[in-house]
């Protein structure tokens with residue numbers, strides 16, 4: 105029996121969404137107030153959805169673990185947000201944006217969803233502009249755009265290097281408006297610790313108040329997860345350090361399939377690790393590759409300062425290998441090429457794990473002022489961290505874990521395999537295939553939250569109008585609460601010697617070494633063993649001070665790391681199962697003689713959706729075959 | 744480096760609180776300040792002691808979670824950066840470092856270095872938005888905005904809501920924070936429509952929550968990690984007078 109029904113509407117790609125909206129079941133305005141919706145997360149997707157649902161008149165309860173919704177991880181996005189406006193008259197269109205994403209994702213995403221994401225992109229820009237998001241402008245007063253990796257048009261809207269912050273403050277403001285109106289109730293400093301199902305439908309959550317430790321029950325007619333990605337599984341990554349997979353993982357264990365967990369994007373341009381206590385790696389925006397050139401010395405171990413190495417002794421390896429796209433190849437390609445040079449011994453700095461990102465030529469051509477205007481804050485940020493002035497010498501960069509294309513499986517309506525449970529933004533798998541193109545995540549998260557989910561959720565809620573307010577006294581809530589408390593107490597009762605973070609660090613290292621930019625069967629099998637051994641050690645030697653009934657940051661970390669152990673196992677299983685290379689998933693066994701990814705469309709043109717079957721039992725793989733009606737599957741070449 | 748840390752420890756909002764002394768050996772100048780606190784906490788947990796609680800998330804100066812007094816300065820002695828962006832290369836062997844939570848009445852201490860800044864959200868809820876429903880926006884380029892105006896609005900919009908301005912002010916005034924939002928919207932045509940209601944609602948909420956008056960000392964501007972300028976406060980005052 106196949107459990108995956110993707111609910112893609114019939115008809116030509118370009119009319120599916122319009123047709124869907126015209127036929128979707130609606131909820132009468134008078135009934136909306138009686139319907140409660142829980143939204144977990146206040147990033148672009150979660151805060152966007154909460155506002156739009158509040159505007160429609162639903163009763164919304166929104167949660168985040170930070171002290172304020174304005175701090176969700178979306179705030180850190182730097183480079184920009186895509187839309188198919190074609191303001192530059194450079195041949196852009198909804199179709200081209202769609203095609204770039206499908207190709208960029210190496211033909212492992214669902215056509216209909218991707219097309220829709222491209223379709224609503226223009227509305228997203230209109231909406232943010234109306235909300236007062238100060239996007240960069242040209243002298244005539246119109247909006248400006250820039251180019252991002254993997255495409256040949258200029259469609260990325262931006263606010264210097266703080267696009268995510270500006271968009272997030274935009275959604276935060278619309279969220280606040282709904283809070284003021286009483287349509288949304290905000291619950292900050294809460295962590296969702298379990299999903300509650302009643303008669304097979306998502307009906308609520310168990311959350312922990314992170315200030316008081318109190319365990320709370322919250323009920324609703326539907327639950328929306330907007331909890332972001334799981335890139336911190338590598339410990340060191342570009343994500344906010346408290347980002348985690350726990351909400352999605354809990355939902356997974358209650359029946360939501362997890363799709364393509366091994367599709368993780370490693371970003372090529374990050375500040376390299378500086379010390380052993382390093383807690384995160386800072387991203388240097390991809391936009392820098394518009395004007396920065398990536399190079400290493402042609403001679404191994406050349407330790408001269410970068411500026412002393414003459415032009416003919418530099419290897420601009422991206423320009424050399426990919427003349428058509430040069431420094432603007434997609435992220436996965438740039439990351440692997442960087443790793444290849446460093447592994448071959450051409451890396452720079454003390455560790456040899458870094459390459460140059462050089463602005464010398466652009467500064468010469470455009471002037472320092474122009475570069476400062478475009479990237480001033482990024483140069484400042486780099487200087488703050490490293491003490492190096494990149495107007496004078498190249499930045500040093502190295503890849504780091506960044507974005508998870510994988511996530512909860514959702515159908516066209518963004519519903520998971522649990523009725524009434526939705527996943528939006530980075531927490532779902534749907535739009536980026538095996539690799540995400542720059543500036544398309546803010547676009548997708550915003551589109552999901554503001555424009556897509558509010559339409560699709562009514563198709564479900566229309567049948568729920570007769571269901572009275574769900575009571576949290578139901579036995580299902582009591583049961584879930586009990587399990588949550590038992591687990592919290594279990595962490596505390598181990599009373600071992602090691603901190604949660606120290607386990608996280610070691611787990612991250614295993615994942616980075618064997619399931620990072622490059623993978624192979626032997627390494628993945630080794631990782632399986634290592635993860636298991638470490639996980640056992642975790643449950644024996646974890647040290648958590650205090651109680652669960654109080655503010656306890658160590659306990660918060662323990663829960664997240666424990667879930668990461670389980671997700672790590674699935675991630676490796678998925679990587680092992682996919683005997684091909686596609687997008688960010690590069691299996692050494694499957695490559696062309698030139699070292700490029702070798703896809704196997706005959707066997708692997710599917711979404712791998714994994715079903716949880718119980719503690720210690722193997723996951724079951726369900727395949728959603730990907731049918732490409734509109735595009736031809738081609739070898740993805742940036743040469 | 745070997746450092747002596749004097750850190751404010753306070754079990755809960757009602758507890759009295761006091762400075763505890765911790766000696767840190769082997770601090771690398773390449774560490775970030777919060778990484779040094781991570782190292783301390785690792786040690787405390789291993790010694791079965793209560794680790795120091797502090798807020799943080801992005802660790803790259805953009806989310807506004809972190810914030811503490813370091814040697815008497817909000818976010819530490821280096822101008823224009825947040826606590827999480829402060830590198831240990833600014834300290835030297837043998838230094839004693841004093842670490843305290845924000846001290847401001849509207850931001851009560853919750854535990855150790857964590858304070859309650861929800862008053863900031865309340866001010867934003869009162870009026871920090873443009874009333875436009877999803878789907879109702881006009882085509883983006885139908886609103887033309889002078890580049891200079893738009894850039895100025897951006898410069899005000901980059902406030903991260905950390906609260907350092909309030910902590911730096913002897914009156915615990917929130918004027919810099921509020922003026923940044925007011926300015927962003929006042930400079931943009933989209934924001935002009937409800938400018939009067941907005942400024943009145945936000946200022947009224949700010950007063951109600953117990954933030955003090957602005958006496959133009961400029962401590963906020965000096966300590967703001969995002970270099971939000973005092974001209975914003977002047978603009979807020981103008982907007983406020985115009986609103987009646």
Ligand SMILES: Cc1cc2nc3c(=O)[nH]c(=O)nc-3n(C[C@H](O)[C@H](O)[C@H](O)COP(=O)(O)OP(=O)(O)OC[C@H]3O[C@@H](n4cnc5c(N)ncnc54)[C@H](O)[C@@H]3O)c2cc1C
Nearest residue numbers: 145146147149169178181183184296332529530543545546
């Ligand atoms: C450094 C960096 C730069 C980036 N730059 C760009 C860019 O330029 N362009 C682009 O398109 N994309 C960019 N991205 C990617 C993009 O920022 C994210 O994919 C996107 O913002 C995700 O938004 P989201 O709404 O899905 O979730 P997030 O913004 O990650 O929000 C997650 C929310 O869920 C909450 N949450 C999570 N778990 C729980 C729980 N258990 N209980 C309660 N609440 C929970 C959190 O509190 C938070 O509010 C960047 C990413 C990084 C790391």
Ligand code: SF4
Nearest residue numbers: 902903905906908967
């Ligand atoms: S104005 Fe500056 S100091 Fe005040 S909250 Fe904003 S960023 Fe922080």
Ligand code: FES
Nearest residue numbers: 800802807809827
């Ligand atoms: S932790 Fe985000 S600003 Fe410091």
